[in-house]
Amino acid sequence: MIKVAIVGCGTMGNVHAKGYVNIKNAKVTAVCDIRKEKGMAISELLDAKYYESYDEMLKEDVDIVDICLPTYMHKEFALKAMELGKHVFCEKPIALSVEDAEEMVNKAKEMKVKLSVGHVVRFFPAYKNAVNLVKQGKIGTPKLIRTTRNGAYPGWSWENWYSNYELSGGPLLDLVIHDIDWIISNFGDVQRVYAKSFNGKVERKDHCLVTLTLKNGSLAHVEGSWAYPDGAIFGTTFEVIGTTGQIESDSRSSSPIKKYTNNGAFNMALDSPLQYKDEPYTAELQEFINAVIEEREPLITGEAAIKAIKVSLAAIKSSKTGEAVEL
Ligand SMILES: NC(=O)c1ccc[n+]([C@@H]2O[C@H](COP(=O)([O-])OP(=O)(O)OC[C@H]3O[C@@H](n4cnc5c(N)ncnc54)[C@H](O)[C@@H]3O)[C@@H](O)[C@H]2O)c1
Structure with missing residues (x-):
């Protein structure tokens, strides 16, 4: 044991x-x-x-x-x-x-x-199944990947540590890294990063948009938000568009069980009716x-985790300078 x-x-x-x-x-x-x-x-x-x-x-x-x-x-x-x-x-x-x-x-x-x-996104059934379909050639060659990951500021944290970007990295490092890792590990390494965000200038509200050019020429749009109202249900979506088809998923319409509390609505994967072996965490x-x-x-190595933060850190740089960053 x-x-x-x-x-x-x-x-x-x-x-x-x-x-x-x-x-x-x-x-x-x-x-x-x-x-x-x-x-x-x-x-x-x-x-x-x-x-x-x-x-x-x-x-x-x-x-x-x-x-x-x-x-x-x-x-x-x-x-x-x-x-x-x-x-x-x-x-x-x-x-x-x-x-x-x-x-x-x-x-x-x-x-x-x-x-x-x-x-953990690599273990979410919808994301895993989409990758399997792509590998089976169901949509041809993937050319465009669009992801969103939107919700309220994570107000639950100890000492409000997420609000200090020196400690959390803000949503470009903390939140959209989930999608960045999923994109790199399944669709290819990143060549160029261009990003916009509020860079923490608005208290407990931020939103980020990242455009990635992959080395294989495909494009990805990655959106993440900490700007929704506290009562908003956290949700993620993705679209993968290939040369012969498209696959998409929306967690808000595919998650049948939602939890509402006095502190605002929140739905974690653990509220889903998945059998435990499919529960991503x-x-x-x-x-x-x-x-x-x-x-x-x-499956997920430290080297893969480094690749993901390199893209997030490039996105932070781009959002501050207004310039695209080549990797
Ligand atoms: N995979 C995901 O879906 C996901 C979701 C949210 C957060 N995260 C990540 O998980 C990590 C933790 O985030 P969280 O939201 O759980 O934070 P949190 O603030 O809810 O919890 C952190 C805990 O650490 C404890 N702590 C602080 N200093 C300590 C010390 N010296 N010794 C022992 N305990 C100490 C605090 O008391 C607190 O209970 C972060 O890196 C975050 O980015 C991942």
Whole structure:
């Protein structure tokens, strides 16, 4: 049985915890959060030991450390775990800079441990099925990919850390990286990036538009929003247009179960009626655990995560300078 420790028991810590409930070949034995009530909630759900201190938790004999901390903490916490020979699953984006991400990838190599990053969109059934159809040649050669990922500002966060773009990267690094990774991994590497956004100038509201030219000549439009009202339901769409056809999906019309709360409406994948093996957050964690057991490369490598942040960081540069950025 693979032993897992979760650090960061906020929003994503909870999403991962619910995923582990259905994973049979791993057990969460330790959880850590500086907020005791958050850590205890997951500790009770998973019958895992609660730690307030990460250094204390790292003394536990665990195989994997699952990092669900704010992005600016990823590097420091991942390096500490890898230094002790633990495999690391880290939420996306891998880090705030290419240098930090490379340090993480190099440490994993040096310590001969596995590192993977939560680019979960690759595990969403609609996105996976679309890629399968493209691979089967159902729409010819893909030429245009359009994605949207729109909702309210993530007001749930600890200390409101998303609002500080030095800590979160804003939506160009934090939000549309999901689509950027999906596009790169399935449709090809990026040559040129042009982007517009409010660059954090409007408090708790931002919106971004990114145009990508792929090396194979295809185009992609990527849209992401933190500008919707708090009550808006988060939604994603994609269209893939090929030489002989088109595939499209809209999460708002294809997700039959929606959750409404006093804090605003929100629908996470976990509210979907998918069988647990198809639930994307469970599937991404299961894939990493299997990679550790089978001693193989995980599906999502640290190198892939670096490719994605390079595009996001280029988009941030472009949105600030008004110029396109060549990669
Ligand atoms: N894959 C996805 O769909 C998805 C969605 C949202 C967020 N994310 C990513 O997940 C990561 C976490 O985001 P979140 O929304 O869960 O943040 P959050 O603010 O909800 O949770 C972060 C948690 O870390 C805890 N924490 C802070 N400092 C700590 C420390 N020193 N030791 C232990 N715990 C500490 C906080 O108390 C908080 O509970 C980010 O990198 C974010 O970009 C991914």
